[in-house]
Amino acid sequence: MKEVRFWGLLLGLFVCLGAVIPLVSKADVLDTAPAGLNLEGLFEPGKFDRNSATMQTVLKNGHSQHVIELTNDDNQVGAMWSTPVNRFNMRVDNQVSMWVNFGDKAVSEGLAVVLQNDPHKMSAISRYGKKSIIGENLGVYGTDTYTRRTAPATIAKTAIQKSWALELD
DSSP states (O other): OOOOOOEEEEEEEEEEEEOOOOOOHHHHHHOOOOOOOOOTEEEEESSTBBBBBBBEEEEETEEEEEEOOOOOOSSEEEEEEGGGGGGGETTTTTOOOOOOOTTTSSOOSEEEHHHHEOGGGOOOOOETTTTESSSSSTTTTTTOOTTOOOHHHHHTSSSSEEEEEEEEE
8 A cells, every 4th residue: 555645734824814912032032941952954944936935953951952933924934844865654653843922013813834745845835826825724725715716626727636624823
């Protein structure tokens, strides 16, 4: 039987569109973050236009670790995908844990953790033609935003293909 492997998204796709409410500063986030891992070679930003995701190296207690920042302003989408060496094998038990901090702005769209096997691989994002789509679909789901298409099959083609998503709103 053919082994099923999915590309895993560590911190999901995240879109900031909404009210701005100060919560904590970026410096506070980095100071209070629990001990993390070196993610070099395991995760990298998605390869699509206007991806705002970055991986930042932080020195904490003499150890180098990484913090992933998916977005840092309104009207952005950020994706961090696992590399081929770090794929999920869906036939064995897996465990992923993360510490999520939404930073110093409240967001209204949410966060999605996505497992995908889209033909676009590291470039996977919801799109209409060559244009990536941000907003309430979180860069994951299909949308009718651009021409008000209503046929389910047509809308489904704009989503990340061959995927499973857990949305946090």
